[in-house]
Amino acid sequence: MADLIERITVNPDLCNGKPTIRGKRITVQTILEHLAAGDSRDTILYHFPFLENADIDACLHFAAQMAGRNFASYPTAA
16 A cells, blocks of 8 residues: 555645646546546546556545544534
8 A cells, every 4th residue: 555655746836736646747636536427447547548547546545544534623604
């Protein structure tokens, strides 16, 4: 799993500092949105031929790690 997460890079000068895949201009968010929309891995890899299956695995692993974090909630005005 450690080698998967190394595929995710964060550079403040690339894509406004959002997590990207191997320093390319494709964000983790973009891949997750494609998956959420029902796109298959094959479809994603067709549209982004420079990606690898392991990159998609890394995005899912990254999302799972982020979901496991604690988040602060603040009351909202009624």
